[in-house]
Amino acid sequence: MTQAGIDPTRFAPLSPPPRLLLGPGPSPVHPRVLQALAAPTIGHLDPAFLALMDELQSLLRALFRTENELTFAVSGTGSAGMEACLVNVLEPGDRVVVGENGVFGGRMAEIATRLGCDVVRVSVPFGQALDPDAIAAALGTGKTKLLAVVHAETSTGVLQSIPELTRLARDAGALSLVDCVTSLGGVPVEIDEWGVDLAYSGTQKCLSCPPGLAPVTFSPRAVAVLRARRSKVSSWYLDASMLLQYWGRERVYHHTAPINMLYALREAALLLFEEGLPAVHARHRLHHRALSAGLQALGLELPVAEAVRIPQLNTVRIPQLDTGRSPQAQLDGELRGALLREHGIEIGGGLGAMKGRVWRIGLMGHGARRESVERVLDALERELGRAGAGITAGRALPAARAIWESEER
């Protein structure tokens, strides 16, 4: 393939098909955020851009509910935020306890292993919350540098209670790291109140922004650990000791910031404060309740215990077909394909151990609205009926509407 092999007239104009994004992310992007994304690019050391960075940092601190000075956006997706947190505070030989109840806990363990750490995985079956007693036991059997857990496990739909775990970490003299990729902007996140030392998120979940940035925050304790390192951070790109010189007062050039994505993130954060965080969280809860009621009225099963469900990420067991025509895993692909092709709706499949066994329906950020719930319930009813699944027709939308109406009263 050389230059001669490219005929630009054979490329169609960019025209992404209309999609309602109800998977595990990316989620629907707010029109104002898309508009901000397309604002004219300016320089990464332009005084006007530096002022925007200050604004963005104040917005991110308010979003994380923290006073942490070192709060900024990593120039990469949520996984880069995960790696940035781990790589900055861990050194070879450090002991790390990782709570693993899904793919993303496993990913943190994998990254810490690559950094040469002594990784202790405290696992529970996918779909359950972590067991604080097991975490305490793991912390008690050796001097631990870091406890890493996931707040909202995107792979399973389980919401983890955090305060007890961060207290255990602090009592053990360990830092705490919390993955807030799917939680931030969907459910309350209280970094300072909960005593979280490191947290990261992603733009493409409840912030209604395209993927590409990872908001992160480091507590003063985490910064002290960073400053006291014996070895340099193995990643130059993610080295927070250098990044804080760009995001801080010195404004020392490190790498060229992704200007337009930072425009978009500022707009996305502003939208959250215009609505108000409590109202945003209530909106996610309301539409989650309506969706859950509708799915159950269809006869579908929600395998995650009600007390630990993530409102913005709903896990649904794929039904067995009455006809026996195709196994569960085959219905998975067929149904999701039909939703995408016939209805323009994306929902997610299972990940890791849950692949082929569950669907994941996201109601995140700008996607957490009544229209999303109505469209996905209607589409599921039609397509499951067509596939021969033994669903109950005609009851899903009324069940969802009953929730909305009860809220309006």
Add this chain to the structure above:
Amino acid sequence: MTQAGIDPTRFAPLSPPPRLLLGPGPSPVHPRVLQALAAPTIGHLDPAFLALMDELQSLLRALFRTENELTFAVSGTGSAGMEACLVNVLEPGDRVVVGENGVFGGRMAEIATRLGCDVVRVSVPFGQALDPDAIAAALGTGKTKLLAVVHAETSTGVLQSIPELTRLARDAGALSLVDCVTSLGGVPVEIDEWGVDLAYSGTQKCLSCPPGLAPVTFSPRAVAVLRARRSKVSSWYLDASMLLQYWGRERVYHHTAPINMLYALREAALLLFEEGLPAVHARHRLHHRALSAGLQALGLELPVAEAVRIPQLNTVRIPQLDTGRSPQAQLDGELRGALLREHGIEIGGGLGAMKGRVWRIGLMGHGARRESVERVLDALERELGRAGAGITAGRALPAARAIWESEER
């Protein structure tokens, strides 16, 4: 700073000031690229998006002039591309020879050092090209895994001839890595013809696209080295052995791709092929010649030898003031400030050893046009005159026009 501390009405609507970006990047973004950036986000596993990734890969291969299967965009800025190339082929203890004639060669050496490699720096003073004999000598004194050099040193404005260096690497049994951040899309880059094994670029230079992605390419030899590693890649986020499963046929989820930035990069690459790469390179050369003629007519000095100047990045010595009112370094800040405030033009200062001694004027991508040259020459003439620099007035624009007119004949 808590949620209560944010009053969204105190944030002005996003409105970046109009800027003509003539620094070392970011460069002016083409309007069609900004439009593509704001297209509706779709999912990273959507068939429509996977088709776009295929198109983008064919465009990037044609841009790099390579048949390399493993050619894709790293989800980070140019420096992430640098780190991705190094981290995937290097292991602790590997010997690496780095050509260092500017900041970015130094950055490669720093990253390789952090990876635990035995790094041999072959340095020449900033502003000069590398000495092939010195590179050969360094390759000859030990079994070397990788030779890393910079094609267009953004910090100094020096263009490096590559074919002789890659031949030396190959003869020594080493892989070759070439930084093409500022060169790609501005001057010819011939990955296959030159026998380059690894290369990376950035979107914010000659591709007329905002910062945020790093096109990279790995030769089959580089992929073989990756596959034969004794240890896992220390960065999970940048691990090409996993990324190639997403960008390749398997389409295995790794991390959520930065969808909208990839839209923008596809559009930016298409624009280059619509104009044609030879025409694009000729345009950069032409406006470089006009700018050089104008700067010299002003009485300014171009410290880089003519034979090794990067057309798209012009290094200019900051003049000493006749009045002695302020030293060279003070004029630097004053003049760049006045250009930005009074004329809306951004040019770059010096980096590293050249800080306070030179300006860097970029004519990159969509910025490489006659209007850019005219505006910056006019603004420099006015502001240098105002500052009391002993420039020659009234001759810069005619000198530039003579170049354009000679081309038209």
